[in-house]
Amino acid sequence: MPNPSKSMNTVRKITSSDPLPGFFSIYDAIFPLEFSAESNSPLSAVEQTQPTSGSSLFARVASIYYAGMPDADHPNRRKFERMSRAQLREHQRNRLNRLIEIVLPDNAHYASKFAGHDVNIHSLDDLAKLPFTTKADLVAADREHGNRTFPASEYVRFHRTSGTSGNPLAILDTADDWAAWIDSWQYVLDSADITTDDIAVMAFSFGPFIGFWSANDAIAHRGAMVVPAGGMSTRARLELINDSHATVICCTPTYAMRMAAVARESGVQLTDNDVSRIIVAGEPGGSIPAIRERIESAWGATVIDHSGATEVGPWGYTNAARTGLHVIERDFIAEFIDQDSLQPIDPGSNPQEPCELVLTSLARTGMPAIRYRTGDLTIPRFEENGNNFVLLDGGVLGRADDMVIVRGVNVFPSSIEAILRDCADIGEFQITASKNGEMDELAVHVEAISPKRCEEIGELFQSRLGLRVAIDPVEAGTLPRFEAKSKRFVDNR
Numbered sequence: 280m281p282n283p284s285k286s287m288n289t290v291r292k293i294t295s296s297d298p299l300p301g302f303f304s305i306y307d308a309i310f311p312l313e314f315s316a317e318s319n320s321p322l323s324a325v326e327q328t329q330p331t332s333g334s335s336l337f338a339r340v341a342s343i344y345y346a347g348m349p350d351a352d353h354p355n356r357r358k359f360e361r362m363s364r365a366q367l368r369e370h371q372r373n374r375l376n377r378l379i380e381i382v383l384p385d386n387a388h389y390a391s392k393f394a395g396h397d398v399n400i401h402s403l404d405d406l407a408k409l410p411f412t413t414k415a416d417l418v419a420a421d422r423e424h425g426n427r428t429f430p431a432s433e434y435v436r437f438h439r440t441s442g443t444s445g446n447p448l449a450i451l452d453t454a455d456d457w458a459a460w461i462d463s464w465q466y467v468l469d470s471a472d473i474t475t476d477d478i479a480v481m482a483f484s485f486g487p488f489i490g491f492w493s494a495n496d497a498i499a500h501r502g503a504m505v506v507p508a509g510g511m512s513t514r515a516r517l518e519l520i521n522d523s524h525a526t527v528i529c530c531t532p533t534y535a536m537r538m539a540a541v542a543r544e545s546g547v548q549l550t551d552n553d554v555s556r557i558i559v560a561g562e563p564g565g566s567i568p569a570i571r572e573r574i575e576s577a578w579g580a581t582v583i584d585h586s587g588a589t590e591v592g593p594w595g596y597t598n599a600a601r602t603g604l605h606v607i608e609r610d611f612i613a614e615f616i617d618q619d620s621l622q623p624i625d626p627g628s629n630p631q632e633p634c635e636l637v638l639t640s641l642a643r644t645g646m647p648a649i650r651y652r653t654g655d656l657t658i659p660r661f662e663e664n665g666n667n668f669v670l671l672d673g674g675v676l677g678r679a680d681d682m683v684i685v686r687g688v689n690v691f692p693s694s695i696e697a698i699l700r701d702c703a704d705i706g707e708f709q710i711t712a713s714k715n716g717e718m719d720e721l722a723v724h725v726e727a728i729s730p731k732r733c734e735e736i737g738e739l740f741q742s743r744l745g746l747r748v749a750i751d752p753v754e755a756g757t758l759p760r761f762e763a764k765s766k767r768f769v770d771n772r
Contacts, residue, residue: 356466359609360666367667368403371612374641376400381428381644388425389647392416406612407623411637412651417590418448426646429453434645438489440589450489450589451646457496459642460592463610464497467596471527471556471583475502478553479527480520482534485509489589491529494558503527513541521552528557532564532574532582533761539577540706550579560585563693566603566674569700584674586655591640591648598662598670605668612639613669614650615659618679626659626669633658633676654679656691683712683721683772690744692768695723698743702736704728707758713771721748727755 379398384390420426436452479498483490498505506523508516535557542549557580559565565584574582587593594611595604606613614637615624624634633656640648657671677691692710699705709724733750740748
């Protein structure tokens with residue numbers, strides 16, 4: 280059982296004699312594990328009879344008992360990872376059909392979008408016959424409250440997207456949906472070996488952006504202590520990390536490096552604290568070797584990458600070798616499309632060029648996302664190491680809308696950042712894209728470097744990317760700093 284001193288958010292103390300000793304024990308009691316006669320795959324009754332609104336018993340139990348519970352579902356998660364591709368696809372098809380049955384016809388957005396389409400999914404290949412969902416679609420639907428399946432009283436969580444790719448989008452979750460967020464997050468926590476002995480500092484603002492809100496609740500659910508660090512300066516957060524004897528930090532890659540820089544300025548030796556793992560998300564970096572190594576060297580801790588989106592949920596977790604991200608295919612359908620033709624790409628064909636990730640959230644019914652074009656560029660692979668969930672080699676490589684073509688070379692800001700992070704003497708920087716006639720141009724602004732060093736970095740870009748990039752030195756402290764998602768790429772095209 281969780282250590283009572285650590286279960287700070289538990290509604291009441293749970294003991295071995297408690298009639299409801301933990302959320303997952305109730306989950307298993309109400310929805311016992313069954314096997315499909317057709318696929319011999321583990322399917323629980325909750326997947327066969329999905330809740331239809333946030334007022335279900337499943338949701339009420341989750342809202343009361345999610346905090347401080349032991350993790351009893353670990354073996355079940357491993358069973359899904361070991362399913363064959365055929366078993367996974369059948370599992371996904373069944374859940375997708377149940378999702379559509381719940382969503383239609385009450386969800387006005389998808390009732391309109393799918394009008395005239397056959398929504399009976401006989402094979403997962405049929406999914407490609409349905410139209411994509413884009414961010415612009417969801418923003419337009421939000422104005423009319425169209426992408427809502429249930430009455431307003433069923434929704435218990437309000438969040439907004441970060442606004443890095445346009446106007447912020449409000450997202451509402453039912454209690455069922457939020458319980459699904461917490462459940463999916465357990466894959467991430469497995470990859471970070473989170474136990475009830477851990478103390479996790481949540482180094483983000485706790486504003487309406489989803490950030491690590493779901494991580495906060497998922498870690499508490501597992502029985503570890505969560506330490507909120509919103510509304511604090513970076514120095515105050517560093518003191519809190521030390522004073523709380525934190526073993527885990529949740530933040531963006533950018534902020535992990537920002538805290539390391541402030542620690543150096545303050546004479547704080549980060550390797551003397553108790554932090555052993557840093558869970559990062561919100562931007563590319565955790566799976567990029569140069570950035571990961573820079574963070575790990577500064578902190579003396581292991582970086583665990585994760586990816587998610589407010590529109591769909593927490594969909595990815597690091598693989599065992601920490602070379603990329605597995606998609607949680609128990610809860611999400613991943614499709615991959617060509618950036619130009621939008622035609623599907625089979626991950627089994629081992630594509631060499633990045634393709635756009637399209638996700639369908641199978642557990643989110645209140646504000647569903649079906650065939651959502653994430654804009655994330657990935658290279659999908661299948662590993663043969665006991666985990667059959669599709670692997671995104673290198674994680675999220677960049678954004679489709681961030682690509683710049685400079686003299687015929689496709690360049691992503693994440694590629695430039697990876698090169699700059701290989702240079703130990705470079706601190707803050709900014710990448711600017713602009714137009715010169717019909718041509719894209721790039722410039723990199725770097726703080727506190729000499730003209731000679733600018734030439735050396737320019738030569739590095741020439742050798743690594745095959746093109747020359749203008750390197751512009753600026754005074755120290757003149758470029759912006761970031762705590763959440765960084766905005767180092769400025770697109771003036």
